[in-house]
Amino acid sequence: MEYRQHNQPGCGGCLLIIGMLLLVTGGAPALMNFLGFLFFAGLLGFFLLLAAFYGFSYYVQRRVSTYEASQTETHKRFVYLLVHILVKIAQSDGHFSKAELATMTNFFQYSLHYNQDQMYWVKQLIKDARDTEASMDELLEEFRSSFAYEPRLILLELIYQIIYTKQPVIQGEVDLARKVAAFLQISSYDLRTIEAKYMYRQQQATATAVQSGERFYAVLGLENGENFEAIKKAYRKLSMQYHPDKVAHLGEEFKGVAEEKMKDINAAYEYFKKKYNGK
Secondary structure (H helix, E strand, O other): OOOOOOOOOOOHHHHHHHHHHHHHHHHHHHHHHHHHHHHHHHHHHHHHHHHHHHHHHHHHHHHHHHHHHOOOHHHHHHHHHHHHHHHHHHHHHOOOOHHHHHHHHHHHHHHOOOOHHHHHHHHHHHHHHHHOOOOHHHHHHHHHHHOOHHHHHHHHHHHHHHHOOOOOOOHHHHHHHHHHHHHOOOOHHHHHHHHHHHHHHHHOOOHHHHHOOHHHHHHOOOOOOOOHHHHHHHHHHHHHHOOHHHOHHHOHHHHHHHHHHHHHHHHHHHHHHHHHOOO
């Protein structure tokens, strides 16, 4: 027989006993006074909670407004479109779950290191994005017309980063990310370098794969076995595209994304330099 936990008794019986005692000792007037006290105490508590709710909402809105006023229009627009596009990807299966909300907020808090004011702002943007009627194509068209190629690469990096935080990875979202890349006119070469980073991270490449350079070839967007001249050419191209100064105007957090990408590119190049002894 299954053991059942015994819960603590509620206070409903206590109130009933108090009411009966008041009725016996003080009659109906005492009972009515007690009930009136309970009613007005409950009413007061309700209004206090309501005031606290609106007070906190006002506080949050003020912090969001103050933070927004301190940011450049470019930074605000980039984050606005980033959030709206991420929400559209999450809604591609027809709904936006609590788990997807948690994934998105954790991404901004822990991957982009957003502080409390920034998180208030992002949560407001997520709320707005969930209610917007703008289509994915409209959002991507605005992004493509507003930002150069390098910021588009950063956007795609972020999309893949949040997709690959989910376990298991949802193939439908990966397919949608590839459509985003095509819409933003990201080359197949650059798409390969981005996908490789997260594919190998997810699979936790075996020692053999690392030793053979498969991961590093993929990071540089190359097929296995390419010669060192092709490796140097790929390295120079990617180093120019992901130079942090090219996306510094987007905000420090996105400059950091470019810096992380450069670490991967540099690690791949150093591997091949040692392998080919600089030839």
